[in-house]
Amino acid sequence: MSDLSQTELRRLDLTLLLVFLGLVRHRKAAAVAVELGLTQSAISQALRRLRDIFGDDLFLRRPHGMEPTATALALEAPIARAVEALRGALGAAQAFDPAAAQGVVRLAALDAEQAVLVPALAARLRVSAPGLCLSVLPLGRGDAVEALSEGRVDLALGFLWDRPEVIREETLYHESFLVAGRPDVLPEAPRLTLEAYAAADHVLISPGGDLRGIVDTRLEAMGLSRRIVLGLPAFLPALSAVAASDAVVTLPARLARAFGPGFGLVLAAPPLELRRFPVSVLWHRRNDAEARSLWLRAQLRDLEQAETGAKPGAGSGAAPG
8 A cells, every 4th residue: 555645635534534443343334333423325435435545445345244454454553543643632622511511421330330439420410411421331340441442431430450551540439348148147247257257158249250259369368268159240139149048248348338238238347358449430541631531530539529528549550459
């Protein structure tokens, strides 16, 4: 592929570049049309123009979708950088008026943050930015980082022990753990002995399906083990399961305090040391100065200050290990 002439460059516009990046990512014209709010006919016309400008097919039709050519794959990174540079420049230059704002805010968060942080944020948006719709994707850790990098979400909520340099972070609060169970299962709550804890049946929350967690690692170091009778991918179903059984569940303290009593459960401190972890708002560095992102991060910060009456830890450093 030869260098583009001035005439060819003039034929490019931002919509063409967005269509190109959408086709590389989704491999389906229909998905790109929905994402950009265009008709499939407009996508087809844009693809014809791109092929004419670059002198390459760019995307080949296959049974599974549109397969990018070697030229398209080579163009992906420089075009993505150009689009992100323009987006960042426009974001920094434009003021954000929440009362007049329209559109969708996409968050990545797993169920703990969905239950603890998202409802308060949604309520605040309804008052301060009624034209914004909040959409939450159930993504955590590596999946959330990928979604941030690809621009599929604006912000992520949760924690990362190893944060890539392109991902920024502001810690909202530090979380600890509590044990929840029925009153007859935890008769001495809020006290709980190590012997009783190890002897109890346990429900484990594991989005990935692994029947082992940080509790098992700590117990193993003490020469102990526990019996896991049920693994579930989310916390609220785990509380429901514990309410209907003789098992206990170890879960984040804020979630336990907010929802455990509603299931008729009592709470106890874990009888072993479990590492606290930061719950943060995360974003891609390209949005460091983007006005809407700055405003949204400020709303989360203000919500946390209202919750605790104290300033949360802030910064873009990696979470403590």
